[in-house]
Structure formats: C-alpha cells, structure tokens
Amino acid sequence: MNEVILVNMGPRETRVVTLESGAVRDIYIERDASRGIVGNIYLGKVVRVMPGMQAAFVDFGAERTGLLHISDLSGSKQRRGARREQAIEYQLHDGQKLAVQVTRDPLGNKGARLSAQLSLSSRYLVFLPHSDRLAVSQQIEGSGERARLLLLLQEGLAAEDLAGEGGYILRTAAEGVDLDGLRSDLRFLNRLWGAIRRRREGATGPQLLYEELPLLLRVARDLATPELAQVLVDQQSDFQSLCSFCEDYVPEIRDRLEHYSGAEPLFDHFGAEAELQRALNHRVELDCGGHLVIDQTEAMTVIDVNTGSFLGRRNVDETVFRTNLEAAAALARQLRLRNLGGIIVVDFIDMADQGHRRQVQQALQEALQLDPVRTSCGEMSDLCLVAMTRKRSGESLQHILCEDCPVCQGQGVLKSARTVCYEILREIARAAPASDREELLVVAAQPVINLLLSDEATVLAELEATTGKTVRLRPEPRYAQEHFDIAML
Numbered sequence: 001m002n003e004v005i006l007v008n009m010g011p012r013e014t015r016v017v018t019l020e021s022g023a024v025r026d027i028y029i030e031r032d033a034s035r036g037i038v039g040n041i042y043l044g045k046v047v048r049v050m051p052g053m054q055a056a057f058v059d060f061g062a063e064r065t066g067l068l069h070i071s072d073l074s075g076s077k078q079r080r081g082a083r084r085e086q087a088i089e090y091q092l093h094d095g096q097k098l099a100v101q102v103t104r105d106p107l108g109n110k111g112a113r114l115s116a117q118l119s120l121s122s123r124y125l126v127f128l129p130h131s132d133r134l135a136v137s138q139q140i141e142g143s144g145e146r147a148r149l150l151l152l153l154q155e156g157l158a159a160e161d162l163a164g165e166g167g168y169i170l171r172t173a174a175e176g177v178d179l180d181g182l183r184s185d186l187r188f189l190n191r192l193w194g195a196i197r198r199r200r201e202g203a204t205g206p207q208l209l210y211e212e213l214p215l216l217l218r219v220a221r222d223l224a225t226p227e228l229a230q231v232l233v234d235q236q237s238d239f240q241s242l243c244s245f246c247e248d249y250v251p252e253i254r255d256r257l258e259h260y261s262g263a264e265p266l267f268d269h270f271g272a273e274a275e276l277q278r279a280l281n282h283r284v285e286l287d288c289g290g291h292l293v294i295d296q297t298e299a300m301t302v303i304d305v306n307t308g309s310f311l312g313r314r315n316v317d318e319t320v321f322r323t324n325l326e327a328a329a330a331l332a333r334q335l336r337l338r339n340l341g342g343i344i345v346v347d348f349i350d351m352a353d354q355g356h357r358r359q360v361q362q363a364l365q366e367a368l369q370l371d372p373v374r375t376s377c378g379e380m381s382d383l384c385l386v387a388m389t390r391k392r393s394g395e396s397l398q399h400i401l402c403e404d405c406p407v408c409q410g411q412g413v414l415k416s417a418r419t420v421c422y423e424i425l426r427e428i429a430r431a432a433p434a435s436d437r438e439e440l441l442v443v444a445a446q447p448v449i450n451l452l453l454s455d456e457a458t459v460l461a462e463l464e465a466t467t468g469k470t471v472r473l474r475p476e477p478r479y480a481q482e483h484f485d486i487a488m489l
Contacts, residue, residue, distance in 0.1 A: 027339075037062070042060035043097060043099055060100055120192055123221055125169065134167060156179055156182040233258070303344065324356070332364065336373070341391060345385060345386070376390075420445075424452070425460070435469075
C-alpha cells in the first residue's frame with residue numbers, strides 16, 4: 001500500500017493529488033465558479049436534427065446546446081449497412097424530450113458532448129438503466145475472481161428483486177467484495193434511479209435531474225483503491241464531511257482518512273505544489289539531460305523530444321536511444337498529469353536502428369498501459385513520429401489554470417522590435433501625405449523607440465525629409481511591444 005491522496009480545500013477551489021511511492025501521479029482541480037458538469041443528467045429537448053452528421057443538438061438548460069451523436073443514443077448501433085430506420089432522423093425529431101448525460105464538458109466554442117446511454121456510479125457498481133448486460137471491469141484480471149463477482153452480482157440482483165431492471169458493471173474496487181457490500185450498492189442505486197425518474201416525470205422543460213458528486217466526495221468513491229494507504233485532508237470541516245460520507249457509503253476506507261494539521265501547507269509538505277507548477281511548463285527536463293517540449297493547440301498536442309545537454313558515453317546512436325527511452329516514460333506520465341486528450345503526436349529523435357525503434361515503441365506502450373484513460377497508440381513512422389489518441393476526460397490542466405496571453409493573444413510569439421519599427425515607418429509614409437499637420441508623434445514601447453533612435457535613425461531622418469514632417473518619439477512603458485500609436489500634431 002504505497003498510494004496517498006492529498007486533498008487541499010480552498011475557499012472556492014478543491015485540489016486533489018494522488019501520490020504513488022511519493023511521486024505525483026494525477027492532479028484534479030475543481031472550482032466552484034467553473035465546476036464541470038460531466039456525469040450530470042438532464043431532461044433535454046432536441047432543437048435540431050442533422051442527418052448529414054448523424055447527430056442532434058439538444059437544449060439541456062446550459063448556455064450552449066449539447067451534441068448528441070447517434071452512437072450515443074440508447075440502444076443504437078452505428079455500423080456499415082445499418083437499416084434506414086436506424087438513422088438519427090428516424091429516431092429523433094425536433095422538440096422531442098429525452099434524458100441525457102454529459103460525457104464531456106464544453107470546451108472553447110464547442111458545446112458539451114451528451115449521451116442518452118445513462119450511467120450511475122456507486123462504490124462497487126456502475127448502473128446502466130437502459131442496458132441489460134452484466135460485466136466486470138477489465139482491470140480485474142483473475143478469471144476466478146471475475147466469475148465469482150458475476151455470480152455474486154446475479155445473486156444480489158435476485159435477492160433485491162432487481163433482476164432484469166437494468167445492466168451493471170462491476171468496478172475495479174469490487175475486487176474481493178462480499179454479497180452484503182453489493183446488495184448495499186444495489187439498494188443505493190435503485191433509490192437514486194427512482195428519484196431521477198420521479199424528477200423527470202415532474203419536469204416540464206430542460207432541467208437538471210441528477211448532479212454528480214463534488215470532487216471531495218468522488219475521492220472516496222472513485223480514487224480509493226486497494227493500494228490506498230492514506231487520505232490527508234487539510235480542512236477540518238471538509239475532513240468531517242468526507243468521514244460522514246465514507247461511513248455511509250465506503251466504510252472500508254474510513255480508518256485511512258486523516259486530518260492534516262501540519263504548519264507547512266499540505267501540498268508544499270509533499271512537494272505537490274512544485275510539481276503542479278512544473279506541469280504547466282512548456283518544457284519538461286529529463287534526468288538524462290534531455291527534455292520534452294509540449295505544445296497544446298486547438299487541433300492536437302505535439303510533443304518534441306530533444307537530447308539537450310545529454311552527450312552520452314558511447315556514440316550518437318546510444319545517446320539518442322537512451323534519451324528516447326526515458327522520454328517515452330516521461331511523456332506518458334505528463335499525459336496523465338496534464339490531462340491531455342484528443343490527438344497527440346510525439347516527435348522522437350531520429351533513430352536509424354530498427355531495434356532501437358521497436359524498443360522505444362514498446363516502452364511507450366507499456367507506460368501508456370498504466371494510464372486508466374483509454375489511449376490508442378499507432379506505430380512509429382520512418383521519421384520517428386508516433387500518433388496517438390487519448391480519450392478526453394474533462395479540461396486539461398492548462399485550460400483550467402491558464403488563459404491566453406493578452407499580449408500575444410495565445411499565439412505564443414510576439415513581433416520583434418525591428419518588425420514593429422518597419423511597420424511604424426510604413427505607417428508614417430502612408431499617413432503623412434494625407435495630413436496638413438507639420439509634426440507626427442509616435443508612441444511605442446521602449447525597445448521600439450530605442451531602435452528608431454539608433455539603428456533606424458538614418459531611415460527615419462530620410463523619411464522626415466521625404467514627407468516634410470517632423471517625427472517625435474515617445475516611449476510608453478505600459479505598451480506591449482507590438483502596440484504603437486501615431487498622432488498628428
């Protein structure tokens with residue numbers, strides 16, 4: 001048992017970090033002002049069916065409508081040669097009401113992703129109201145334990161008179177559970193689903209039917225594993241709330257909860273604060289001296305591997321191979337820390353040796369297998385590029401904690417001072433002939449003014465002679481480098 005969970009409770013923010021053998025493995029952040037809605041269930045209304053996309057826009061009470069794809073309709077199957085009646089225009093119509101669950105938060109200018117295949121989670125089970133299948137988490141590998149759990153679930157359903165009343169998936173936490181534990185979860189889920197159905201029957205328009213638990217309580221329901229040694233909470237009142245929840249729903253981890261009362265802040269004490277800050281950096285240093293460069297764009301995330309200061313001891317091929325091997329493990333960890341999703345392209349350092357390529361590919365796939373989020377990894381190309389996809393599970397750490405730079409507007413680069421100088425000179429040449437004023441005032445950032453007074457002073461003097469205007473320069477410390485104004489005096 002080497003896993004520790006740290007819970008830092010701020011006035012309007014909850015931060016959770018999982019430590020494995022003392023190293024930060026996962027970071028979760030939830031803010032009251034922008035709390036995610038993944039897992040929430042709403043009564044929605046179809047506002048537009050789009051046959052060309054086999055999807056529909058659904059109003060569920062949010063600012064933007066959500067997108068419901070045919071593959072996320074309850075009981076629908078998207079396959080080649082499907083019957084005409086299975087197309088979305090034959091299953092949904094404008095104005096139709098249906099219950100939907102948010103599977104992905106709104107991101108940028110995109111609305112939420114919705115599903116009509118509802119699910120409700122408890123400690124040991126996931127309840128699927130519109131399904132009839134019984135299954136066991138793939139994380140439980142023992143065939144004997146899998147068979148035992150399925151038999152136990154069937155026995156529990158019969159005892160609670162719930163057989164045929166929906167489908168269930170046994171979660172990883174169910175490993176080793178007894179019949180009493182399963183029956184308790186079955187009763188809880190049955191009561192919860194009954195309450196949701198009653199709210200739906202009484203609803204007249206789009207509204208919330210079920211709200212997912214806050215992050216503080218999801219710690220006990222979702223993050224507690226058999227390897228969990230300790231959960232530390234730094235606020236007494238929130239520690240008591242978590243204790244009460246565990247006593248009712250997860251009693252087996254109650255004795256692992258502890259209130260942290262140290263003088264040093266909780267995250268500082270365990271080094272999590274520094275790790276969180278490093279997870280926002282553009283560059284990630286490797287122990288060997290190489291580094292990763294991580295760029296998030298709207299379309300994809302690109303990760304570049306560089307040898308940096310690593311010189312190796314034998315030859316260039318060995319240096320490149322060792323750097324790529326370490327990078328494979330490091331980038332898999334960064335995907336989890338930063339919660340990066342969607343398309344990810346990794347540019348490894350070129351390797352001529354096919355054996356080295358295979359070993360790096362294998363190391364990457366082994367590292368990705370430790371990630372609970374579904375990831376699909378392609379083969380390494382001749383240019384040592386690897387393309388992969390990682391299922392989006394909420395916003396990335398950068399999207400939660402950062403915003404676009406007001407100076408560069410998210411481009412990540414600024415025009416050089418010399419570029420801005422030439423723009424000013426061109427603007428003077430355009431504006432001067434149209435004015436009857438004798439003087440022009442140029443207001444710009446100090447580096448730009450410095451260039452106009454030094455390297456570009458001769459060009460500026462020639463421009464004054466050509467236009468017959470006097471140009472005055474004034475530095476403005478509050479201006480960004482790209483910002484300038486030209487006034488006629």
